[in-house]
Amino acid sequence: MPQLTYLEAIRQGIWEEMERDPTVFCLGEDIGIYGGAFKITDGFIDRFGAERVLDTPIAESAIVGAAFGASLTGMRPVAEFQFMDFIGCAFNQISNVVAKAHYLWGAPAPLVLRGPSGGYVHGGPFHSQNPEMWFVHNPGLKVVCPATPYDAKGLIKASIRDNNPVIFFEHKYLYRRIKEEVPEGDYVVPIGKARVAREGTHLSVITYAALVHSALEAADLLAKEGIDLEVLDLRTVAPLDRAAIVQTVKKTNKVIVLHEHARTGGLAGEIAAIINEEAFDDLDGPIVRIAGLDSAVPFSPPQEKFYLPKVSDIVQEARKLKAY
Amino acid sequence: MQKRPESQSKPQLKSTTPSNGSQPSSVPSRAQQERTYALPDYRQEVSEITVRQVRKGEEVRYEVSGDLHAPVPPLRDSKYLSQQQCIAIYRFMVMNRKMETALEHLYKQGKVVGGVYFGLGQEACSCASAYALAKDDWFAPMIRNQGSLLVRGFRARDTMMQYMAKAGSPTKGRDGTSHFGDLYERNMVAPISMLGDLIPVLSGVALGARLQGRDIAVMTYIGDGGQSTGVTYEGINFASVQNLGLVLFIESNMWAYSTPSEMQYRNKDLAERAIGYGIPGVIVDGTDACQVYDAAHEAVERAHRGEGPTLIEAKMMRMKGHAIHDGANYVPHALFEYWKKRDPIARMENYLLHTRKWLTLEENKALLEEVEREIEVEREIAVNSPMPQPESALGGVYCEEGCHTIRPKYGVPKVRKGTGAFRQTEAAVHLK
Ligand SMILES: Cc1ncc(C[n+]2csc(CCOP(=O)(O)OP(=O)(O)O)c2C)c(N)n1
Ligand SMILES: [Mg+2]
Numbered sequence: 001m002p003q004l005t006y007l008e009a010i011r012q013g014i015w016e017e018m019e020r021d022p023t024v025f026c027l028g029e030d031i032g033i034y035g036g037a038f039k040i041t042d043g044f045i046d047r048f049g050a051e052r053v054l055d056t057p058i059a060e061s062a063i064v065g066a067a068f069g070a071s072l073t074g075m076r077p078v079a080e081f082q083f084m085d086f087i088g089c090a091f092n093q094i095s096n097v098v099a100k101a102h103y104l105w106g107a108p109a110p111l112v113l114r115g116p117s118g119g120y121v122h123g124g125p126f127h128s129q130n131p132e133m134w135f136v137h138n139p140g141l142k143v144v145c146p147a148t149p150y151d152a153k154g155l156i157k158a159s160i161r162d163n164n165p166v167i168f169f170e171h172k173y174l175y176r177r178i179k180e181e182v183p184e185g186d187y188v189v190p191i192g193k194a195r196v197a198r199e200g201t202h203l204s205v206i207t208y209a210a211l212v213h214s215a216l217e218a219a220d221l222l223a224k225e226g227i228d229l230e231v232l233d234l235r236t237v238a239p240l241d242r243a244a245i246v247q248t249v250k251k252t253n254k255v256i257v258l259h260e261h262a263r264t265g266g267l268a269g270e271i272a273a274i275i276n277e278e279a280f281d282d283l284d285g286p287i288v289r290i291a292g293l294d295s296a297v298p299f300s301p302p303q304e305k306f307y308l309p310k311v312s313d314i315v316q317e318a319r320k321l322k323a324y
Numbered sequence: 325m326q327k328r329p330e331s332q333s334k335p336q337l338k339s340t341t342p343s344n345g346s347q348p349s350s351v352p353s354r355a356q357q358e359r360t361y362a363l364p365d366y367r368q369e370v371s372e373i374t375v376r377q378v379r380k381g382e383e384v385r386y387e388v389s390g391d392l393h394a395p396v397p398p399l400r401d402s403k404y405l406s407q408q409q410c411i412a413i414y415r416f417m418v419m420n421r422k423m424e425t426a427l428e429h430l431y432k433q434g435k436v437v438g439g440v441y442f443g444l445g446q447e448a449c450s451c452a453s454a455y456a457l458a459k460d461d462w463f464a465p466m467i468r469n470q471g472s473l474l475v476r477g478f479r480a481r482d483t484m485m486q487y488m489a490k491a492g493s494p495t496k497g498r499d500g501t502s503h504f505g506d507l508y509e510r511n512m513v514a515p516i517s518m519l520g521d522l523i524p525v526l527s528g529v530a531l532g533a534r535l536q537g538r539d540i541a542v543m544t545y546i547g548d549g550g551q552s553t554g555v556t557y558e559g560i561n562f563a564s565v566q567n568l569g570l571v572l573f574i575e576s577n578m579w580a581y582s583t584p585s586e587m588q589y590r591n592k593d594l595a596e597r598a599i600g601y602g603i604p605g606v607i608v609d610g611t612d613a614c615q616v617y618d619a620a621h622e623a624v625e626r627a628h629r630g631e632g633p634t635l636i637e638a639k640m641m642r643m644k645g646h647a648i649h650d651g652a653n654y655v656p657h658a659l660f661e662y663w664k665k666r667d668p669i670a671r672m673e674n675y676l677l678h679t680r681k682w683l684t685l686e687e688n689k690a691l692l693e694e695v696e697r698e699i700e701v702e703r704e705i706a707v708n709s710p711m712p713q714p715e716s717a718l719g720g721v722y723c724e725e726g727c728h729t730i731r732p733k734y735g736v737p738k739v740r741k742g743t744g745a746f747r748q749t750e751a752a753v754h755l756k
Contacts, residue, residue, distance in 0.1 A: 008748050015746050022737040025535060035751065042749040046742045051535060057565055062524040062558035069528020069542075072507055074732040075535060077528075092555070096518050097525060104498050105505045105514045108723035110730055121755045139721045163723040163730055172755060 001181040006174040009149035009182050010114075011040055013156035014078060016186065018048050021076065024160055025052040027063060028080030037082045038116055038175060060089035064113065068098050068165075071111045076160055081115030084169060085129045098165045099140035108163045114156070116172035118210055118260060119292075119308050123172075124299035130209075130261040130292075135167050136238045136270070142191055143238040145169045147212035149180045151235055154189025162191060171210040178213065192236045194244035200230030203254035203285075203321055206245060206271055208234040211258050211309060218314035227322050237267060245271060246279045253284040254321050258309055263291035285324040288317050361599045365607040366615040367639065368397035373662070375584035386584060388656040396665050399675045402614035404621050407682045413455050413613050414672045414683075415691060417447040420471030421669060422699045423480040427487055431648055435707060437489040438500055443468040445643030446577060448613035448668035451475050453543065453573055453638075456620035458628070460734070461541040462529045464513040464522045468575060468642070469545055470502050476510045480699055484706035497712035519550030523559025523572065530568035530627075536734035541627035543571040543620070549580020551597075552588050560633065564601045569627025571620060572635050575610065577642040582654050595637035603633050610638030611668040614675075640668075 004012065017024045025048075026041055032055040035042030045053040056063050060081065067077035081087050087094070094113070101107040119128035135141045142164055146152040152170070159166035197212055198219050205215040212233045219229035232248045234241065249255055255275060257268035268289040275287060290309045298304055373390035380387075402410070420443060427440045443450055446468050454472035457463055465472045470483055478494075485493035486500050494504035495514075505514030513525055526542040533540045546556055551574055563570035574594045578585055591597065598605025606623070608615040616638060623634035641663035645652035676683040683691075 004748075011749070012746060022739045023535075023732055035749070037754040039749045039751045039753055042751060043744055043747060046744045047746075049740055049742070052739065054566075057558070057561055059524075059558035059562060061521075061555040062527070062562035065521060065524025065555070065559060066528030066531055066562055069513070069525040069530070070532035070535070072513065072525075072529055073532030073536065073734065074730050075532040075737075076730075092518050093521060093524070096516050097521050100516070101514075102723050103721050104495055104503070106720065106728070107505065107507055107514070108728040108730055110723075123755050127755060142722075163728060175753070 001183055003179045004149045004153070004182040005176050005179050006149045006152050006170070007038065007040065007176055009153035010156050010170060011042070012182070013153040014040070014160070015044065017157055017160045018044070018052065023074060024076045024078060025054065026078045026080065027054040027056050027067060029056055029058055029082050031055060031080050036080060038172065040080065060086050061093050064090040064093040064098065067111045067113070068093065068101070068109055071109045072107060076110050078112045078114060078160060081113065083127050084115045084117035084131055085126050087113065087115070087131055088134070091134065094135065094141070094167075095138050099138040101140070102164070103140055109165045110163045112156070112159045112166050112168055114168035114170060116175070117169040118171040118173055119297050119304060120173040120210060122299065122301055122304055125296040128297040128304070130169070130259070132167070132169055132237055133261055133266060136267065140165070141238060142166045142236065143169070144191060144236050145171070145209045146235060147171070147174070147197070147209050147233050149178060149182050151189050151195070153182055154187055155191065155235065157186070158188040158191050161188065166191070169209065173210045174213075189235070192239050192241055194232055194234045194236070194241035196230065196248070197233040198229065198231040200228040200252065202228045202252060203256065203318060204230040204232055204248040204252045205256045205258055205314065205318075206232045206234065206248065207258035208237060209260070211260060214309065214311050215258060215314055217311045218318065221311070221315055222318055225319075227318055229318060240270070240274070242274055242278065245274055249275050249279040250282045253282055254324070255283070256288045256290060256314065256317055256321060258290045258314065260292050260308060262294045263289060264294050266291050285321050288321055290314060290317055363593070363595050363598070363605050363607060366400060366619060367607060367609040368400055368612070369394060369609070373659070375578065375586055375656070375659070386654055386656055388659050392658050392662045396671070398679060399612050399671055400615050402618050405614060405617055407680070409455070410614070410676060410680075411683060413452050413617065414669075414676060415695065416451040416455070416471055416475050417613065417669050417672060418692060419474050419480065419695050419699065420447045420451060422695055423474070423483065423702075424470065426480070426699050426703050427484065428648065430484065430488065430703070430707070436487045438487075439647040439649055440487060441467045441470075441501060441647050442644045443470055445641050445663060445668065446575065446610060447471050448616050448672065449573065449575060449610040449638045449640060452613040452616035453620045456617055456624050457541060457543055458624070460511065460538070461543065461624065462511040462513065462526060463542070464505075464515055464526055464544040465502055466515055466522070466545040466547070466550075466575070467502060468547075468577070473502060476512060478510070480702035481706040484703060485709060488706060489711065490706065490709045491712035491716070492709040496716060520546060520553035520555040520559065523556055523570070524562055527559055527563040527566070527568050527570050530563070530570060531566060533734050534568065535737045536732050537738060538734040539569055539628055539630040541569045541571050541624040543573070543624070545573045545575055547580055548574060548576045548578070548585040548594060549583060549588050551594060560601050560603075560635070563633040564603050567630065567632040569630070570633035571623040571627060572633065574635065574637045576637050576639045577610070578659070579642050579655065581646040581650075593637055595635060598635040601635070603635060605635045605637065607637050607639065610640030611666045611671060613668060613672050
């Protein structure tokens with residue numbers, strides 16, 4: 001099996017879907033001859049032509065609106081945001097047009113909105129955001145955030161095949177930093193299913209995307225002290241895999257929820273509420289949140305480092321919770 | 325020079341210089357080259373009526389100026405419509421108005437949930453525009469276009485049940501007013517409240533069809549107020565760049581809720597915006613069904629030929645308040661008087677009865693009575709249908725297994741592929 005980076009895995013997933021299904025096409029800014037700001041569609045235009053690898057004006061609402069319109073005719077558009085930070089420019093299209101279409105008038109919208117998100121690359125306040133919660137709070141959308149090359153390929157394929165609008169957050173820190181064996185050819189990773197990234201017995205870290213790797217690193221450090229961490233990689237943040245969350249709580253009885261985006265109104269609050277509703281009696285300690293600060297993501301490396309969750313934060317909180 | 329297809333450079337054309345920015349013909353200029361742009365204007369009269377805010381003693385009011393006593397011109401003979409088609413459009417217009425009158429009564433009887441919106445004075449624009457579409461074309465109405473729903477084959481009961489929030493409404497109670505669609509029979513996208521958002525969506529429908537090998541027309545509407553939104557620009561520009569068959573009607577009805585169009589834009593006519601997009605723009609009298617149809621027909625034909633979008637500005641007047649709650653007391657009375665003389669249905673009736681003699685008095689009476697009866701039947705059905713069960717609020721958020729089969733509407737796209745195989749990329753990227 002070939003070793004693929006996270007970026008190559010996504011590329012290959014989209015490529016294979018375009019080979020397989022003539023209704024799949026890409027649209028976005030600079031995705032054609034240039035191949036996209038992060039080269040996800042590098043070489044695609046040569047293979048699939050300018051009609052299916054369509055360079056658009058800088059107009060995020062138009063990109064989403066047009067993708068939605070095309071999906072109404074039975075196409076499966078894959079729209080790229082140059083950075084997920086710009087998805088806010090299309091918020092109304094996504095929230096009021098796309099997300100409500102099936103509930104209000106039975107219109108399936110099989111489209112994918114994808115792009116790079118996340119920090120740790122000194123991108124500053126407008127190129128580091130994790131805006132997934134804006135969409136988790138919009139019933140009708142699916143929100144996918146893979147952590148590994150294997151999942152990234154399997155999930156992008158599942159997203160393209162899904163009959164619902166999927167927002168696919170690619171963590172740009174992971175693009176070329178991680179590599180693993182990824183099978184060539186067809187497989188999908190189901191949307192809405194979490195994965196235990198590391199089995200453990202003492203406490204669970206529930207997280208996703210780049211922070212899965214930080215949690216695993218922390219687990220290795222903590223193992224030396226005899227603390228056995230379980231790491232649950234959510235993979236999809238809407239709809240959440242409630243069963244998997246409950247299962248890990250029942251197993252370890254202690255939980256840390258870890259995410260990059262701002263703490264207030266973040267995913268940890270929702271997960272804590274689910275645990276409260278479904279596994280309150282299984283808790284042996286308070287649910288701990290480790291999250292980004294309640295501010296924009298600052299630019300300067302020392303500030304950004306301070307803002308974002310670190311391996312040392314996880315180690316520290318895990319020690320405290322273990323001792324609770 | 326703006327490129328115009330043959331069909332639009334006919335004698336009606338009045339050339340105007342752009343009124344915004346520089347005025348090449350009157351201001352001496354050192355420029356080497358001056359460009360002029362032409363906008364076909366189908367109107368038989370060009371009224372220069374303006375509204376502005378003025379202080380009157382202790383109050384700030386709207387004041388209207390212009391020739392409010394100009395005679396009403398005759399309708400322009402259509403280049404395309406037959407006698408039968410003219411009568412069909414007239415019938416839809418009548419049905420449009422009678423349906424809205426019935427809705428007004430239902431509201432007064434307390435049967436409507438929320439408000440009622442009217443297209444009074446705009447029936448020609450709604451009905452004659454939609455009438456120009458072919459079956460395979462797509463369409464999305466806005467709130468003033470309840471008549472176009474009838475043209476596309478919906479029944480009056482559908483709109484009535486929407487207003488009464490009935491279980492049998494097209495959205496099964498989940499949304500009201502004319503907010504409903506039909507992807508399968510009538511190729512219609514449901515509108516949403518946010519103004520302008522349909523424009524890129526309709527452009528995308530045309531894009532999807534083109535990828536499947538078909539050039540179709542996609543028609544929608546935007547108000548003189550709604551066109552101020554940014555998404556309007558994005559949507560029209562997208563259609564222009566991609567040469568998609570968007571037929572966009574700008575419903576210039578002088579008001580956006582309580583705000584006159586003078587406070588929405590600086591251009592003389594909104595059709596001028598077409599020049600900025602590099603697409604044809606046309607002006608029509610929105611109370612003349614023949615002009616509306618002809619402009620729509622030419623734009624639809626253009627779309628079918630794959631020649632891209634057209635912007636059509638229809639000049640008319642919103643003859644009621646924004647919705648039923650709004651008495652429109654801010655509108656100077658003289659303005660209503662002026663436009664009442666230009667009632668689209670009365671004009672069409674007069675045209676059919678007296679100018680063309682295509683309809684006798686008896687035939688007209690029979691038509692009006694028949695529509696009246698039909699509306700009464702529709703009203704009965706709508707009123708007597710049940711409200712939804714509370715639990716029907718649940719479900720349908722996602723398209724689940726077996727809920728819809730998704731397939732290309734116009735045929736599987738024929739794809740041509742290059743020979744390049746997948747290769748890994750090492751190219752430099754933005755932010756590592
Ligand atoms: C983006 C947006 N902002 C505000 C509103 C509230 N609103 C509904 S209709 C309307 C006036 C619209 O005027 P116009 O576009 O001229 O259409 P008309 O009512 O005259 O047909 C306003 C402000 C809205 N629907 N959408
Ligand atoms: Mg208006």
